[in-house]
Amino acid sequence: MKELTVASYDVELYVQVHGDAKHPTILFLHGYPDCHKTWNYQVNVLKKRFQVVTFDMRGVGNSTCSTKRTAYRMNNMLADVEAVINAVVGKEGKVHIVGHDWGSVIGWSLITEAYYARRVLSYTSISGPHLTLMLDWGRRNLLSLEPKRLANALRQGLFSWYVYLFNIPVLPETIFKTMGRTIWKTVLKNNGVAADDKYLEASQEEIEKICLNPINLYRQNPLNPPTMPSPKSITTPVQLIIPTGDSFISEPLFEFYGEYVVNLTRQPIQGKHWAHHSHKVEFNYLIKQFVNNTQNAAIKEGRAA
Numbered sequence: 001m002k003e004l005t006v007a008s009y010d011v012e013l014y015v016q017v018h019g020d021a022k023h024p025t026i027l028f029l030h031g032y033p034d035c036h037k038t039w040n041y042q043v044n045v046l047k048k049r050f051q052v053v054t055f056d057m058r059g060v061g062n063s064t065c066s067t068k069r070t071a072y073r074m075n076n077m078l079a080d081v082e083a084v085i086n087a088v089v090g091k092e093g094k095v096h097i098v099g100h101d102w103g104s105v106i107g108w109s110l111i112t113e114a115y116y117a118r119r120v121l122s123y124t125s126i127s128g129p130h131l132t133l134m135l136d137w138g139r140r141n142l143l144s145l146e147p148k149r150l151a152n153a154l155r156q157g158l159f160s161w162y163v164y165l166f167n168i169p170v171l172p173e174t175i176f177k178t179m180g181r182t183i184w185k186t187v188l189k190n191n192g193v194a195a196d197d198k199y200l201e202a203s204q205e206e207i208e209k210i211c212l213n214p215i216n217l218y219r220q221n222p223l224n225p226p227t228m229p230s231p232k233s234i235t236t237p238v239q240l241i242i243p244t245g246d247s248f249i250s251e252p253l254f255e256f257y258g259e260y261v262v263n264l265t266r267q268p269i270q271g272k273h274w275a276h277h278s279h280k281v282e283f284n285y286l287i288k289q290f291v292n293n294t295q296n297a298a299i300k301e302g303r304a305a
Contacts, residue, residue, distance in 0.1 A: 007083065031103045045284045133257065156253055162218075231260060232260065241267045
């Protein structure tokens with residue numbers, strides 16, 4: 001394993017690189033409240049056949065914080081990912097992306113912006129939507145006035161209770177500073193992380209480094225969503241893994257994604273929000289299969305890194 005410190009404008013990112021650089025590269029993007037360690041079950045298996053890259057998002061874990069008021073806007077998050085890609089595979093290199101939760105939200109923006117999409121060979125999303133497509137889905141359902149669609153929109157609104165909480169000034173920070181470790185462990189255990197998972201052994205100090213700064217993702221992005229993609233404008237092959245027991249992101253939220261993604265594969269998985277922990281064997285298989293398939297197709301078309 002190789003450790004890197006990657007500079008990205010106003011922050012320094014802690015990066016881990018596993019496996020042989022001669023193999024295709026998979027870059028994993030963690031969500032909230034997580035750090036690079038959430039991908040350990042994937043790293044330990046996939047590094048045998050791929051170069052696997054994980055990193056702490058800005059303000060998380062071993063990465064530094066920014067003092068900018070807009071530090072967590074999507075444009076900064078995308079620039080961070082690009083900096084990691086450049087550091088690992090060079091400025092012309094390409095990678096396969098896997099994103100969970102906010103990592104998935106960021107991944108969707110990567111592949112909808114042509115400047116970044118050119119660096120991505122394939123994208124696997126789990127438990128995270130494109131922000132603007134999520135808002136459009138809610139709008140479509142509310143305007144339909146159909147009882148089932150209205151119920152779906154209401155259900156997702158209830159699922160998103162934490163978004164409202166995180167937009168209250170000071171309160172979330174106070175909660176995490178006083179009861180952070182207990183809350184964090186409880187949320188993860190109730191949503192797919194086993195009680196004996198070593199990931200849950202994080203200290204209160206580590207939990208604060210995971211939870212406090214990235215709260216701003218929820219404060220700086222929902223009211224400043226990315227541009228709406230045009231129909232069939234997303235040409236990166238996408239694997240959409242949907243945990244059927246997710247208590248935060250409902251399956252109907254992805255109803256219209258086929259309108260925007262040219263090559264979309266949907267894969268339901270019988271897990272909760274942290275299915276990459278609870279269903280790691282199935283999840284790892286899906287990643288390996290999808291990356292191999294898209295890598296082979298890219299080689300045939302001359303698009304591989």
